[in-house]
Amino acid sequence: MKCVTPASPIHERLRLELQRRIVSGEWAPGDRVPSEASLREEFGVSRGPVRQALAALRTAGLISGGQGRQAVVLDGAVPQPFDAFLSFTEWTRATGRTPGQRTVELARRPADAIAAGRLDCEPGDPVVQVLRVRTADGVVTMLERATFIWEAGRLLLDQDLDSASIFDTLRGHGLHFVRARHEIDAIGADATDAAHLGVPVGSPLLRERRVSYTPDGRAVEAADDRYLPGLTSFLIENSSHNPVPLTRGAAS
Amino acid sequence: MKCVTPASPIHERLRLELQRRIVSGEWAPGDRVPSEASLREEFGVSRGPVRQALAALRTAGLISGGQGRQAVVLDGAVPQPFDAFLSFTEWTRATGRTPGQRTVELARRPADAIAAGRLDCEPGDPVVQVLRVRTADGVVTMLERATFIWEAGRLLLDQDLDSASIFDTLRGHGLHFVRARHEIDAIGADATDAAHLGVPVGSPLLRERRVSYTPDGRAVEAADDRYLPGLTSFLIENSSHNPVPLTRGAAS
DNA sequence: CAGTGGTCTAGACCACTGA
């Protein structure tokens, strides 16, 4: 088994190897995935890790499955790691482009009721707010409004945000994100959006509101990102075998 | 164990019971979930099903987790079954409202290049297209453009679409959907959108484009649904433990 | 250091699919 990271668990290495065979085209869409028994034999492991690896690929939308029915390679989009969905910087790099940013505002102020509710802190608690225009290969793509709890935001106040990734900075101080909740809808551009994205007030924008959490469950960042339409979309792969924490919600 | 459906697998019944305890408030957000050992003892099963049930709850965003760290109940949104995300009818009912619809057009025509590509058939093959205004509790919510392959669409031609769920109809003929791919973005209303949704041309709409598949991997339905903003949003729970087939994509 | 979850093995039975 040609494994990239020999230190990780068997099921993880197995998943990476199978994923490599799929995205490299070695196994083409429509091909039948080897049976669990074959994979057990090929890699010399028991059935547990094999099933874990296959379940992960199914969740990622790379293969199909079903009782009695042999799995088949699907023509899914290449899966992105968790970080790539959290960080504009990571996402842009992962898609082969160069991320850029221009910080419009970086301020410490007391949390208003909305921010306090989303970040699970008290109104009036100090928070740090960032307003940045994000670009990909120099093209204006998104306007980012992010609010951080003081413990995280204070680390950003003396940073040059135009040249550093916020996520990298926080990670460097031991603040990791392991969970996030996203709410996606459409909204007309307000005056601020219009000014920085170069569109008329009221023109359509794709909005992603997000709250990110640390392993111990504390909310650290609440964001309101507004994307220019036509440049960005969100893709979701969904199946009854592996239900996704995906909900169509009424207004909020 | 108070189980709703004694015929289903242990891990499924276990998940439902634990989910019930969470959504009913019996276990409040912030409470610690009993250890795997306790659950094994309480339900008299081995560790496998217990872990399967807990993994499902983690994926659904209902509980946290982590090596050595005892799981904690989160304040997540109530999870929706797979069907509820596919069918406007199911979703509306699941959220306690009454679905309605007004069919604008129901037509058989040859597939154009775009529809053929999405449905994996040849341009010129017959398809059935449906244009419907969808309402919830009588409020106009969404304009649905759906294209079906002939095998499915032919079942709809003699239906009264104003009173029946398309998904129910197809299900009744043995056409089940088990997988779907969704692409979500924002777009300005075109003339058709404007006329049926009652908004000016160019005003922001939330667009969901979707392709649905049967168990044997055939694409059956390609949809382009446009939601009025402020009434509907998409919610996604995301974690590094349980990566979600969720991708931010460049334009399409 | 005790308890917890993460991982792995070996073996078993069943339901379903497809030739």
Next chain:
DNA sequence: CAGTGGTCTAGACCACTGC
């Protein structure tokens, strides 16, 4: 009817968390 995946058990070792 043979092969496949879905499910379950019993037992084991390890890494990490939190007291």
